Amino acid sequence: MSAVNLSSNARTGLTVLRNVAEQMSTTQSRLVTGKAVNSPLDNVAKFFTAASMDTRAASIDSLMDNINAAQSSMKAASEGIKGIQGLIKEARSLTSQALTATASEKANVAGTADVTAATVVTAASPAPAMTAGQTITVGNGTTTATYTVVAGDTVQDVMDEINGTADLNITASIKDGKLAFESAGNITIGGTGVAGLGLTAGTTEFKPNAAREALAKQFDALRSEITRIAKDAGINGTNLLAGDKIKLALNEDGTSSTTIEGTAVSAETLNIAEAGASWQTDEAVNDALTSLIAAGDSLQATAASFSSNQSIISARKEFNTSLSDILKASSTNLTAADLDQEAANMVALQTRQQMATTALSIMQSSETTALSLLR
Numbered sequence: 001m002s003a004v005n006l007s008s009n010a011r012t013g014l015t016v017l018r019n020v021a022e023q024m025s026t027t028q029s030r031l032v033t034g035k036a037v038n039s040p041l042d043n044v045a046k047f048f049t050a051a052s053m054d055t056r057a058a059s060i061d062s063l064m065d066n067i068n069a070a071q072s073s074m075k076a077a078s079e080g081i082k083g084i085q086g087l088i089k090e091a092r093s094l095t096s097q098a099l100t101a102t103a104s105e106k107a108n109v110a111g112t113a114d115v116t117a118a119t120v121v122t123a124a125s126p127a128p129a130m131t132a133g134q135t136i137t138v139g140n141g142t143t144t145a146t147y148t149v150v151a152g153d154t155v156q157d158v159m160d161e162i163n164g165t166a167d168l169n170i171t172a173s174i175k176d177g178k179l180a181f182e183s184a185g186n187i188t189i190g191g192t193g194v195a196g197l198g199l200t201a202g203t204t205e206f207k208p209n210a211a212r213e214a215l216a217k218q219f220d221a222l223r224s225e226i227t228r229i230a231k232d233a234g235i236n237g238t239n240l241l242a243g244d245k246i247k248l249a250l251n252e253d254g255t256s257s258t259t260i261e262g263t264a265v266s267a268e269t270l271n272i273a274e275a276g277a278s279w280q281t282d283e284a285v286n287d288a289l290t291s292l293i294a295a296g297d298s299l300q301a302t303a304a305s306f307s308s309n310q311s312i313i314s315a316r317k318e319f320n321t322s323l324s325d326i327l328k329a330s331s332t333n334l335t336a337a338d339l340d341q342e343a344a345n346m347v348a349l350q351t352r353q354q355m356a357t358t359a360l361s362i363m364q365s366s367e368t369t370a371l372s373l374l375r
Contacts, residue, residue, distance in 0.1 A: 028346070037335040050331040057327040059252035060320050067317050069236055070248050070260060074306050074313075077240035077262070080233030081303050084226050084265065088296050091222045091272075095289040098215045104280040107187050107206040110180040113198030117156040117174055121149055121196065134193030140185045143167045149193055155179060158197070169277060184208075184277035184284070208280050216275035219288065223267045223274065230265040240306070241265040250316045260309045263302045270295035 037043045037050065121130045134149045136158060145165035147158050158179070159172040170183040179197050181187050188203040230241040238244050240262035250256040272291050276284040 035335045046334045050334045053327045053331040053334075056252060057324045057331070060324045060327070063249060063252065063320060064317065066248060067250075067313060067320070069238075070246050071310070071313060071317075072235050073238045073240055073244075073246060074260065074310055076233050076235040078303060078306055078310075080229050080241050080265070081299050081306075083229045085296065085299055087222045087226050087229070088292050088299070091219055092289065092292050094215045094219050094222070095285050095292070098212050098279045098285045099282060101209055101211045101215070103282050104184065104207060104209045104212070106182050106184050106281070107204045108180065108182050109187050109189060109199070109204050110175065110178045111198035112178065113196075114177050115155045115174065115179055115197070116177070117154065117159070119155045121153050121155060121158065121193075122151050130193040130196030134196065135191040136193050136197065136199070137188075137190040138162050138168070138170055138172070138181060139188040139190075140168055140170055140183060141188065143169075144188075145170075146191070149196075155197070184280040206280075208278055212279045212285075216279040219275045219279070223272055226270070226272065227266040227268070248313065250313075250320075256316075258309065258312055261305070263305075265299070265302070270298060 037046045040047045122132060123129060130149045132149050132151045136147045136149075138145045138147075143165065145162045145168050147161040150157075155174070159174075162168065162170060162172040162181070169185055170181055170187055172179065172181055174180070179199070181189075183206065185206050186203055187206075189199050190201045194201050231239075233239055233241040234244075238246060240246070240260065241264070242262065243264035244262045246260040246262075248258050248260065250258060270291075272295050273288070275288060279285050279288070
């Protein structure tokens with residue numbers, strides 16, 4: 001294939017068209033991306049400075065996901081505390097109602113023998129007179145204390161055995177010179193040695209106050225709900241009311257961080273016990289009230305701790321958001337194209353392209369006409 005011979009004018013016209021096409025391509029790229037600097041070839045310093053700013057902004061933005069998750073966990077915990085505080089308020093109201101209801105008369109059983117705490121139970125005279133190996137049982141229907149007579153033991157030993165039995169809730173003491181038992185529940189006396197202390201085998205029934213019993217059941221229901229609310233206060237697998245903790249980076253290189261310490265919250269950890277003796281005694285109700293007041297104070301301290309962490313994180317979040325925006329704006333300012341100017345350039349280049357194309361066409365036509373005249 002033979003080479004095509006072009007005149008000097010034609011070559012100039014083609015060169016102009018090629019330059020215009022390159023400039024149009026550059027302008028189109030700027031219009032599409034909105035950037036005047038799209039590669040190091042456009043401007044090395046601006047390109048890499050802007051890239052560094054964009055990278056740092058992206059790192060800061062990635063921290064925001066963890067910060068938002070931490071804030072969500074704290075919010076869930078705070079709502080849990082608020083719910084529990086509401087239950088405690090309701091429970092305290094129940095104690096007030098219980099205290100206005102008449103306290104039940106405790107069941108009382110007393111012996112007939114004259115004794116002191118130092119009286120030896122096996123002494124033949126004066127009474128009591130018991131034989132080693134005999135027993136005295138004192139029960140409440142579910143729990144029983146059994147004392148077995150040992151030579152040389154005293155009435156104090158009998159009382160220690162009964163008072164030291166867990167969940168019996170029967171108090172043994174000396175009243176008016178007699179061995180006596182008192183309880184906000186039934187008292188059942190038995191054993192082979194009861195007569196020796198002037199006691200009679202049998203059951204003395206306790207007649208509870210129905211209103212206080214009902215209030216005690218409501219209290220226990222609220223108590224159970226406290227534990228359930230704390231258990232459900234988690235989000236995204238993190239529950240600060242279950243004792244979980246969150247370690248949170250506050251800047252992109254991790255040199256600034258904070259740890260949010262959770263607190264295990266439940267009726268047990270707040271020392272809120274079940275309604276003792278069905279609240280049949282003022283002592284049991286007042287014990288519950290005391291535990292509720294202490295639990296409220298403990299929750300308030302926990303809420304204050306979360307509030308302090310929330311303030312730190314919120315301040316850092318606001319700062320990080322502003323810093324990221326500044327970095328992005330600075331990067332854009334370095335590389336952004338003036339779209340109005342680029343649009344004007346595109347119109348001018350299109351006009352130049354049309355003119356160059358027309359000029360090239362005229363030159364080709366002139367050359368053809370001149371050649372025809374020479375034939």
